Amino acid sequence: MNTEKLQKVLARAGLGSRREMEAAIGAGRISVNGETAKLGDRISDDARVTVDGRPVTLMSSQASSRRVIMYNKPEGELCTRRDPEGRRTVFEHLPRLSGERWIAIGRLDINTSGxxxxxxxxxxxxxxxHPSMEIEREYAVRVMGDVTMEHVRAxxxxxxxxxxxxxxxxxxxxGGEGINTxxxxxxxxxxxxxVRRLWESQGLTVxxxxxxxxxxxxxxxxxxxxxxxxxxxxxVDDLSELAGLEKRKVPALTPDEKNRWNRDKNKRRPVRGVKSPEAARTTTQESKPRRSDREEARPITPREKRNEKRSDRGNWSSTAPTGNRRSSGGGDKGQERRGSGDKAQERRSGGQKGNAGAPQGRKGGGRR
Structure with missing residues (x-):
């Protein structure tokens, strides 16, 4: 009877990666035929397997499906199924499956996108x-600092x-300019x-x-x-070849799966902490719309036009009638003439400054 490693069979059933299944076996969460499984156990296709007390439907190597999706992760999301702090996870955005689970091929930290x-x-x-497969991962990195050939060579x-x-x-x-390249x-x-730690080893920050x-x-x-x-x-065939696996046909979606995937397709949620351009406007800009905005909203009434003309005449029009402008100006000139008489009196009195009689002399000069 053919047997396979337990973690391999569980991974093929879509319960997680081999590494995750090995951790579950080590934690005593897996049972085979009523007994707690151990690392290194091998099972046959007719074995009864439970995970956390729930029975698992096993699949042969030819029966399991092979779907692959590409997700563009924004910054701020976690590569975990559930977060105890309630932060957003990448699995919230993925299309729903029936009887299977999405398994992440690698991870990205919360501040890494792509x-x-x-x-x-x-x-x-x-x-x-697996590191032994030496699959290439390529990253775009913006680095703060002056990068030299010695850094790159190291x-x-x-x-x-x-x-x-x-x-x-x-x-x-x-590309890039200055210290941000x-x-x-x-x-x-x-x-x-x-990737970050390699750059940090050279005293540079990503x-x-x-x-x-x-x-x-x-x-x-x-x-x-x-x-x-x-x-x-x-x-998918190219990835299978890289992994050293036989090619397998990607199964067609059923009508129910198509409807469900169409509803889930690209259901975007705004990333927390990022404001839309409208929300990024300052309060002053919002409270003071431009004149062109007001004109587009409604036409200006005749009364508003008259009020605008009055306001354009200057602040003085609100305190003095237009007919009093000449007398007001004449009073100013008369005061200037009285001031010149005061200066003449000071010269006649010897130009004494600070004298107690100086104010009286200035008054007398004004009356003459």
Missing amino acids: LLLFTTDGELANRLM MVEGVMLEDGPARFTDVQEF WFHVVIMEGRNRE SRLKRVRYGSVFLDKRAKAGEWTELNQQE
Whole structure:
């Protein structure tokens, strides 16, 4: 009787990747024929398997489906099914399946955006993630700091990180100005924050990080940020070949699945913390619309036109009638003449400044 490793069968059933299934077996969550499973157990097709007490329908290697979707992850989303803090996860955006689950092919941290692949085939996911397969991952990186050839040479030759040696297989400058320059880098494994840590080992900081390629799949315009698209038969075959698996026909969607996927298709939710252009306007701008906006809203009435003409005459018109402008101006000139008489009196009195009689002399000069 043919047998297979338990974690491999569970991954093929769409319960998770092999690594996740190994963790579940180690935690005692898996039972086979009524007994708690152990790492290294092998099972046959007729075995009775439960996960957390729930029976699992096993699939042969030929019966399991192989769908793959490409998701364009925005910053701020987690690569987990559920978050205890209620933060947004990538699985909230994916199309719903009947009897299967989406398995993430690799992860991206919360501050990294770009290409994520999901599949229903656990074996495909495991092989594409395993370091021994050396599947290329390409990232676009914006770096703060002056990058020199010595920095690039060190990262290509390899540096020692906390969890072992790491290196880029390729580093190419990709534009930008000043201290913020874009690079494209290629790496063969997917350790936690490995791209960022490689740059940090050279005293440089990554300000933006986006995955643009995984193996043979490039991020393209079919999926904008927060959207997904299903890969076609040729794209799935190329991934299968990279993983060393036999090609398998992508099953057609049933009418119910088509309707459900159409409802779920690209159901975008705004990323928290990002405002729309209208919402980004300042309060002052909102409270004071432009004149052209008011004119477009309604025509100006004759009374409003008269009021505008009055207001254009200046602030003085609100306190003094127009007929009093001459007398008001004449009074000012007379006051100036009285002021000149005061100055003459000061000269006759000897130009004494600060004298107690000086104000009286200025008054007398004014009366003459």
